[in-house]
Amino acid sequence: MKKIVFTGGGSAGHVTPNIAIMDQLDQTEWDISYIGSHNGIEKELIGRTSIPYEAISSGKLRRYIDLQNATDAFRVMKGIFDARKVLKKHKPDLVFSKGGFVTVPVVIAASSLKIPVFLHESDLTPGLANKLAQRFTTKIFTSFDEAAAHFPSSKTKAIGSPIRKELFEGNAKQGLDFLGFHSSIPVLTVMGGSLGAKSINDAVREALPELLSRFQIVHLCGKGHLDPSLDHHTGYKQFEYVHDELSDILAATNYVVTRGGSNAIFEFLALKKPMLIIPLSRAQSRGDQILNANSFEKKGYSLTLEEEDLSKETILNQLIKLKENEHTFKQKMINSQETDAISMILTEMNAHISS
Numbered sequence: 336m337k338k339i340v341f342t343g344g345g346s347a348g349h350v351t352p353n354i355a356i357m358d359q360l361d362q363t364e365w366d367i368s369y370i371g372s373h374n375g376i377e378k379e380l381i382g383r384t385s386i387p388y389e390a391i392s393s394g395k396l397r398r399y400i401d402l403q404n405a406t407d408a409f410r411v412m413k414g415i416f417d418a419r420k421v422l423k424k425h426k427p428d429l430v431f432s433k434g435g436f437v438t439v440p441v442v443i444a445a446s447s448l449k450i451p452v453f454l455h456e457s458d459l460t461p462g463l464a465n466k467l468a469q470r471f472t473t474k475i476f477t478s479f480d481e482a483a484a485h486f487p488s489s490k491t492k493a494i495g496s497p498i499r500k501e502l503f504e505g506n507a508k509q510g511l512d513f514l515g516f517h518s519s520i521p522v523l524t525v526m527g528g529s530l531g532a533k534s535i536n537d538a539v540r541e542a543l544p545e546l547l548s549r550f551q552i553v554h555l556c557g558k559g560h561l562d563p564s565l566d567h568h569t570g571y572k573q574f575e576y577v578h579d580e581l582s583d584i585l586a587a588t589n590y591v592v593t594r595g596g597s598n599a600i601f602e603f604l605a606l607k608k609p610m611l612i613i614p615l616s617r618a619q620s621r622g623d624q625i626l627n628a629n630s631f632e633k634k635g636y637s638l639t640l641e642e643e644d645l646s647k648e649t650i651l652n653q654l655i656k657l658k659e660n661e662h663t664f665k666q667k668m669i670n671s672q673e674t675d676a677i678s679m680i681l682t683e684m685n686a687h688i689s690s
Contacts, residue, residue: 337688338366340425341386342441343433344377344393348457348598352497353433357386359500359677368425370418372437389425391417393437414440415447422448428688429453431680432472434465446471451687453680457496457597458623459630461485474683476676478597479630495676496601503606505586513580514572514587516551521589523550523654527557532594534645535613536560539592541647547571549658553584590657592650595624595639600631604673609664610637611653613645635667 341357343349357367371377373390381388392413418441430445430452432438445452451473456465459479469475475486478496516522527535536556546552551570558575565571577584591603595614603610614624628639640653
């Protein structure tokens with residue numbers, strides 16, 4: 336039986352692509368396990384699956400001077416020893432890393448044990464963890480063509496993003512029935528990420544009367560961000576989050592408002608959903624979501640609204656523009672060179688292990 340260890344954490348975006356790949360591995364042929372941190376979101380997400388989970392010590396990687404950098408360096412060193420112990424126990428044929436600070440000790444440990452490492456970078460420019468990890472890897476995959484230039488060309492291939500297969504299995508009628516919506520008015524789905532986005536929530540709610548004259552709205556507003564005073568509005572449904580019903584809701588969706596996380600926007604591209612991307616500002620992030628959004632807008636897949644410009648008026652204007660130009664956006668998406676990233680990854684995995 337072929338053995339593989341996955342690693343990735345710190346955010347859902349470093350975990351869900353791993354789950355998408357694991358879901359398409361035949362578990363009668365593959366022995367799968369996962370290495371993550373003791374308290375990261377990856378522990379919760381992998382805990383919902385049947386995949387064995389091993390926790391290691393990990394420090395936070397910072398691009399700035401901080402006194403905690405010294406103590407975290409020791410945590411990373413301990414993480415390398417922890418990871419070596421886990422890898423020696425499982426003896427995998429391959430390690431697959433998705434990024435996040437917990438992956439650095441795993442990748443270094445795997446390299447020291449002569450275990451091949453495959454790495455996937457989602458964003459247009461690599462995060463710090465993948466920058467550090469790249470020298471210890473065997474193959475590197477990127478979501479964006481532009482990202483490949485940041486890695487050694489001899490072992491790098493742009494393939495797109497691993498997409499969860501269940502997203503393609505949604506039923507639009509079931510989605511409309513679940514929401515209590517009808518098919519005569521287009522559906523706008525607003526998603527601010529796993530924790531929600533207050534600025535997006537506020538702008539949508541301020542513009543709600545005008546928006547509801549044009550759209551039925553599904554508002555995934557994040558944990559603790561429901562507003563019960565809005566429950567009486569016809570054509571407006573709010574949830575902290577949805578899980579089992581998401582594929583049906585997306586099948587019924589015509590347009591999306593989203594953050595600029597790579598995994599999310601590649602999913603909407605694969606589903607051919609015109610989107611308004613409101614990326615995290617540079618004050619809140621390293622600016623990767625802005626670069627992702629600008630790349631998609633340049634290719635004709637979406638519109639971008641910077642958070643500093645976000646207001647009731649600007650979100651309404653951009654959504655009207657998105658609706659008026661729906662055909663153009665969808666045609667660009669249909670004509671895109673989007674590939675089946677998971678199939679390409681699985682082919683490379685099998686070829687490498689068999690060689």
